Amino acid sequence: MDLVALLAIQVLYAIASLALISVGLAIIFGMMRVINLAHGEFLMLGGYAAIVATNHGSPIWLSMLVVAPVVVGVLGVIVERTIIRFLYGRMIDTMLATWGLSLLLVGLTTAIFGNTTVGISAPLGSIQIGAYRTSAYTLFVIAVAAVVLGAIFAVLRWTRLGLIARGTMQNANMAAALGVNPPRVYAVTFGVGAALSGLAGAVLAPVSGVFPTIGVAYVAKSFITVIGGGAAILSGTVSASALFGTINQIATFVTTPVFGEVALLAAAIVLIRLLPQGITGRFFRRGL
């Protein structure tokens, strides 16, 4: 029984971390049809930002929840202004350019920080579940994912900003005619997406450590989750994370981490074959 509870927490954790690493990419893809292949490096930079800030005496919560998203968000806006904005409507070209950006960022962080894994210890200690102990930080990651998704929902659904964003997404020309400035919306969207990636990277840094090439491990998974989820940002991310996270974690527990990974990837291929528009192309169509 204890083991089942523990396993449930781990499944939830897998879903939460998948949702966290994907949501920034999903916002950028859902709103702007841009696939940002430097996404993994945004996560990586979030991790570095949090660790560097903490090592310079900032409290760990402040560096994870404020410093990292701000730093990466600003970087996102810069990237949008200098690279992405020239490439709207050319999906393949944006993918390639962001791929180049990803290599560039890996090279740059390696030159600055070296390749050693850096990290911070997970705060919060551990909790007892029956005969087992697990990290309390796991629960914190789940909570952060829930809060982030809730906040995105609230902003999109109830604020003027969300309305403008949804409007621009549906029909940029119409929105422009109504007085919205699409380039500004795009820049802000890209910045927000990047900031969320930075947050995710920072929150996961105490669990997995950070090194310059860690982005590669993230980008493929989040890419698959976003495409598997389809165009709707929230329901897509949540449903695809739930599906893939559950499959991955259960397969890992029953067999090995490798098979867990392979099961996730195989599930993604089958899913895209069955639902080429992603889960939300068929279900939850009216979701956000």
Add this chain to the structure above:
Amino acid sequence: MTINRRTFLKGTAATASAGLFSSSAWADDPIGVASIHDLSGGLDIYGKPMVDAITLAIEEANAAGGLLGRQLKLVNYDTQSNMQLYTQFAQQAALKDKVAVVHGGITSASREVIRPVLDKFKTLYFYNTQYEGGVCDRNQFDTGVTPAQTVEKLVPYAMKKWGKKAYVVAADYNYGQITSQWVKKYVMENGGEVSSIDFFPLDVTNFGPTVSKIQAAKPDFVWSALVGGAHISFYRQWAAAGMRASIPMASTTFAVGNEHIVLSPEECNGMLICYNYFQDLKNPVNEAFVASFHKRFGADYPNITELAMGTYQGFRLWAEAVKKAGSVDRLKVIEALETGISIDAPSGKVTIDPPTHHCVLDVHIAEVSDKKLNVLEDFAQQKPADTAAVCNLIKNPNDNQQYVIKI
């Protein structure tokens, strides 16, 4: 970009026969020593200290007047953690730079890429990393420790201290697979049991399910043969689950990549490890070495690793043999090394074991304590017994393969 200008101007028709290229440098040219290590990409945590060590070794040798009256020149290649570049650079070192010796390779995979290339082009090769043992090749010398030298000592020590039931977590590749088999063998020989051996690919970072599995198995201690940057998260997640206090850990891979500095003391204090070299070894040779290393690379240099020392000792052994042979000719140097040459190295006396081309050396058990490695016990002059069981290059000089040692 087809043919470079220099080769054009030379205008000499190159022959395809490889033997002609071995050592045709002029007498007053510097002697080339190639270093082929990963200085970027995922493995540079290991490669960087190795290159620093060989840089220092060569500078020391040059300051002392060089070898045979000639200066030494380091030809330094960065393989970028890319196997194709290992092949290319080994070829370049042998054919273009015509170096006298190649020091290089970190993973066993990279060694198996370089080894046949340097065999083919008749260039002496030193592999300076601890590895799973069993390579038997007259052209190659191995200065790193093998499982029989470290695991054999650490297993009984850990079992005496903690209990008889072990749980092994290992990196899923050659080294991890073979090392965990050695661990199992020695645990059984000492009357204990291994409840499970789990393997993890080198890029796994999520160990949550594993931590639970280990808790369910309730071992007396965990043996880690995990390797590389991603696997550091195992120790973090282990500590975060509050397990470090209840189940202790032993390892012959921990700290090679300075894991004990990257992790906080709360995450790894009390772990037992076993190697040939520790920076804090108390002997005059080592104290002088550490002082000059810090002078060269800064007093804040995090830690001189096992692999750095392997590389340093590898170079010193080669230099000693060159002096003895009076030549950098490959066969003469091999013959000199095969006389069982030995040096007084910072880790103690290191001697080439002629039949295996591995080293007889001291090993030490140490405990991780507040980012330091405190030596607890010394074992003098350990022989490479595992490789010796399958390999005798004095009897069979033409042997050339990596044996999988039956355990």
Add this chain to the structure above:
Amino acid sequence: MSARHLNLLGLALVGIIGLAVMWLTPRLAELDTVLDLTVYMIMAILALSLALIWGYGGILCFGQSAFFGLGAYTYAIAMFNMGESTVPLLLAIVLPAAFAALLGYFMFYGRISDVYLGVITLTMTLILFNSVNSTAGPEFHIGTARLGGFNGIPGIPPLNWPLNKNAPVDLEGMFYLSSGALLLTYFGLRVLLASRFGRIIVGIRENERRAELLGYDPRTYKLATFTIGGALAGFAGCLFANWGNFVSPTIFGLAQSAQIIIWVIVGGRGTLIGPVLGCIGIQWLSAALGANQPSGGSDLWSKIFANAPLILGIILIAFVLLVPRGLVPTLGDLGQMLLNGRRERKRRDLAPQQAE
């Protein structure tokens, strides 16, 4: 000079230069240059395989390395079991082609396109990477060949001349073989693209719906293109396994896939000579960046200049932003403008896209 003449002139030029390099290199250059060039030629065949399916077929394949790696592994495994290279060589072409056909059937007949193709092919190569990477244990073997997991398969026996086990191809032979194969592939693809089939796949790339309404089934044509690309990549993989006598799972990795795409985009989509030049240029650059490292405590600038991912990243961004069509088409346009003025250029734009 008309576009057609220019085209023929270009073809002849490629042929002459190719043959000259093939004949002269082993005579003039040192052995290590010959060996380096061998691997560049092999990789150029791989670049051509993607040039065909992406540049002409419009199929964005992020996982071309899957076929390349399959070819290499197939050759290695078959070679250990058979000891004579004729059948392994054929298997290394047939198996990846069959796999491409299967995957292609799954995708094209499922009407999957665009970015989704990218995701599926990328996922496929990651699955292969993960699976092969975890076969380190002794229990994983096919016949007498250990799969070796992360460590890969070392000591792969070299190719021998057909049906003669005792006549292995030596290093120079390997160079002739690779450069000959590259030339054959290049001209073979030129013939293919000039044929009816070639016109149709370019037509499908330009407008799938229109091609369909004209009575061509895009699914079949895409499948055929994809399969040919898979076969070529597999063949390159077989040669690569021969060149280094070694194969490891990194051959399936993201970095390898990325490289192939970069070669094609730098050289130019919709040309054949472009990806070949892009491939050779970038390979040469990577090797040059890694060689002769400054040793010891180097400063930040030298770290940056000796940093391959950083330089490659800058190249990729610069090309997408500034030279989006790639080097060869852009230079071709410039040359055309200088030669013929604007009238000719207009006409060329209407004609289907040709190499050079």
